[in-house]
Amino acid sequence: MADEAKSGGGLSFKPMDQFEVKSLFGGEVGMFTITNVTLWLALAVLAVIGLLVLTTSKRETVPGRGQSIAELMYGFVYKMVEDVTGKDGIKYFPYIMTLFMFILCANFLGLIPMSFTTTSHIAVTAVLGFGVFIAVTVLGFALNGAAFLGLFWPTSAPLPLRPVLAVIELISYFVRPVSHSIRLAGNMMAGHAVLKVFAGFAQVAAIAPVAIVGVMAIYGLEVLVSAIQAYVFTILTCVYLKDALHPHH
Amino acid sequence: MAENTNAAGEVAAGAPPGMPQLNTDYFANQIFWLIITLVVIYFVLSRVALPRIAAILAERQGTITNDIAAAEDLKAKAEAAEAAYEKALADARAEAQRIAGETKAAIQADLDVAIEKADAEIAAKAAESEKAIAEIRAGAQDAVKEVAKDAAQDIVALMGGKADAKAITAAVNDRMKG
Numbered sequence: 001m002a003d004e005a006k007s008g009g010g011l012s013f014k015p016m017d018q019f020e021v022k023s024l025f026g027g028e029v030g031m032f033t034i035t036n037v038t039l040w041l042a043l044a045v046l047a048v049i050g051l052l053v054l055t056t057s058k059r060e061t062v063p064g065r066g067q068s069i070a071e072l073m074y075g076f077v078y079k080m081v082e083d084v085t086g087k088d089g090i091k092y093f094p095y096i097m098t099l100f101m102f103i104l105c106a107n108f109l110g111l112i113p114m115s116f117t118t119t120s121h122i123a124v125t126a127v128l129g130f131g132v133f134i135a136v137t138v139l140g141f142a143l144n145g146a147a148f149l150g151l152f153w154p155t156s157a158p159l160p161l162r163p164v165l166a167v168i169e170l171i172s173y174f175v176r177p178v179s180h181s182i183r184l185a186g187n188m189m190a191g192h193a194v195l196k197v198f199a200g201f202a203q204v205a206a207i208a209p210v211a212i213v214g215v216m217a218i219y220g221l222e223v224l225v226s227a228i229q230a231y232v233f234t235i236l237t238c239v240y241l242k243d244a245l246h247p248h249h
Numbered sequence: 250m251a252e253n254t255n256a257a258g259e260v261a262a263g264a265p266p267g268m269p270q271l272n273t274d275y276f277a278n279q280i281f282w283l284i285i286t287l288v289v290i291y292f293v294l295s296r297v298a299l300p301r302i303a304a305i306l307a308e309r310q311g312t313i314t315n316d317i318a319a320a321e322d323l324k325a326k327a328e329a330a331e332a333a334y335e336k337a338l339a340d341a342r343a344e345a346q347r348i349a350g351e352t353k354a355a356i357q358a359d360l361d362v363a364i365e366k367a368d369a370e371i372a373a374k375a376a377e378s379e380k381a382i383a384e385i386r387a388g389a390q391d392a393v394k395e396v397a398k399d400a401a402q403d404i405v406a407l408m409g410g411k412a413d414a415k416a417i418t419a420a421v422n423d424r425m426k427g
Contacts, residue, residue, distance in 0.1 A: 016268060021275040031277040038278075041286040048290050052298035059305050061312055067305070074302045094295040102290050122270045123279040189270065 012203070015196035019120055019189065036116040037124075040109060044118065047105040073101070077234065084238035088245055095135075096241070099128065100234040103184065107226035110188060111219070119229075120188035122181065129181030132237050140244035151247040180236060187229050191222040390425070397421045 023033050051073070055066030063071055077100050081093045103119055110117025118124050140148040152169040153162060195218050201211035401417045
């Protein structure tokens with residue numbers, strides 16, 4: 001890759017280098033090796049603790065800035081879970097809050113220059129997406145038994161159409177975890193790669209100002225995307241959970 | 250993996266060109282650390298952060314509810330106090346009016362009695378005075394009669410007549426009347 005870039009007329013574009021998994025202390029990357037993935041995941045944990053635990057340590061009745069942020073996030077996700085899944089979905093709120101806080105913190109940490117974006121990796125988002133998929137499917141069968149299959153049999157449609165719709169529903173159901181995980185990873189990866197490409201153009205003095213303005217603009221967009229993707233992932237999780245709790249709707 | 254490292258001297262060389270995301274050599278490592286991360290975050294949230302925030306919000310809600318109830322209580326008390334004050338004021342005003350009326354009536358009665366008494370005294374005094382004046386007047390008439398009689402006797406005597414006391418008296422009386 002490096003050779004290709006060097007041959008490309010003095011400009012070196014390495015937009016994908018930032019996604020490279022590296023061992024922090026040298027050696028091969030094995031399953032338990034401490035890598036930059038480990039470091040940035042750990043930083044995400046610290047960010048979550050910093051946002052939700054340290055800020056609320058004083059337990060003020062009149063909240064300060066930090067505690068307000070923690071309460072806002074709590075209220076935001078709690079209301080989302082309550083609105084989408086109903087009252088009986090509240091007991092899954094800690095799991096959904098875990099997903100939201102992790103994705104949000106990982107996305108924003110990835111925006112720090114020179115950082116490593118864990119959520120841009122399909123391996124990471126696939127674990128999240130398929131985790132949600134498996135959990136929701138198991139929960140659906142556990143709570144509703146065979147009635148959960150009613151999700152694929154739309155009784156409101158005319159009878160001859162039902163088998164066709166059932167096939168479509170089935171396909172869309174199994175595509176869910178794929179789209180769920182690729183949406184997040186794709187958004188994060190694309191944005192960061194575009195940032196790097198613009199930064200690469202900044203090597204040429206003539207177009208450097210344009211490139212830097214471009215980097216700034218894309219960075220602003222990426223800030224937006226980071227929050228929106230965390231929100232989208234969370235609300236889709238809520239929607240899937242609602243399907244498991246109330247398959248007939 | 251060993252083959253890859255031997256072949257190029259770096260791990261990435263064995264990966265499909267372009268995207269580190271698709272290098273399956275890293276998957277185990279990423280998934281392992283991700284699951285640990287998620288478990289840690291889940292325990293931090295479910296054991297510490299979420300119950301704490303829920304408690305804070307519940308406590309605030311309770312405080313707000315209590316404060317509103319206390320405020321309503323105090324407002325009701327203030328209204329009751331105001332009503333009592335107004336009532337006391339009205340009572341006092343009525344009492345004052347009653348006392349003023351009573352006092353006025355009592356004074357009027359005293360005054361009437363005193364005026365009556367004074368009138369009676371004045372009437373008595375006036376009658377006495379009139380009586381005295383009448384006496385004085387009568388006394389004056391008698392004195393005039395006496396003087397006139399004496400004068401008439403003297404005049405008669407001087408003229409050389411013999412003064413008849415009875416006739417003189419009758420003549421004086423006659424003149425006095427006339």
